[in-house]
Amino acid sequence: MSNRKKFDISAYFVVGPENTKGRPVEQIIKEAIEAGFTCVQIRSKIATARELIQLTDQAAQVIAKAGKSQDVTLLVNDRLDVVLAAKSQGIKVDGIHVGQWDIPVDVCRKYLGQEAIIGLSARTNEIFDYIRTEDTSQIDYFGVGPLHETMTKPDCGLDRDGKVVTRSFEEISKLVKLSKIPVVVGGGVKLTDIAPLAQTGAAGFFVVSAVSEADNPKQAAAELVKAWRLNSVIL
């Protein structure tokens, strides 16, 4: 969904070729969206620009074939160049997810336009200051974590001493209350985390390995979606 006022990050799948145990990325994306995932982010630290464009194209086609182009948001991690190239090829990609050390949000907004969805990740402790001091009007959601240490992104939550700082459900609840924009939470999220996470009022959860490394990705995805729907609170 490319409408900034109406997009769904409740069940958010982040994936690249390094996460799928050798299985085709598009197949796993297909299974995740068939199971009810509402947002897909193409994220790879090893793929070339051409490979990322191709993966984005495959994801857009899988979403279209499932009849979900208006319901499932497709984003690319980090790479504004890839999003622009994909769009110039007519691929339906809805926006980008960036971290605070990546291409600045205002530059993404300038090149992608007012309709694009732009997510920003930040460390939870810094985000409290960020919310108080910065203009968040150009950002569509915050990506926050990790909930647990994760092999998928070992640098996630690293503090100055090299220790991984994880986030509590209490901190997330506080952040959700203070934030003017939706908050999606990831990093080590597993099925047992979904109920307490949903109770924080977060807009959604994001996962890589809980789906991409599962023996049965579709079943794992369906269980996560079901748990979220059962437990999420409408604020």
Ligand SMILES: Cc1ncc(COP(=O)(O)OP(=O)(O)O)c(N)n1
């Ligand atoms: C939804 C979501 N939240 C956070 C991140 C992490 O982004 P970043 O800190 O830029 O790290 P990399 O993913 O680029 O390694 C994310 N990708 N998605």
Ligand SMILES: Cc1ncsc1CCOP(=O)(O)O
């Ligand atoms: C925290 C984080 N940010 C982007 S990817 C990622 C790791 C999530 O991976 P997993 O769901 O496999 O723990």
Ligand SMILES: [Mg+2]
């Ligand atoms: Mg990044």
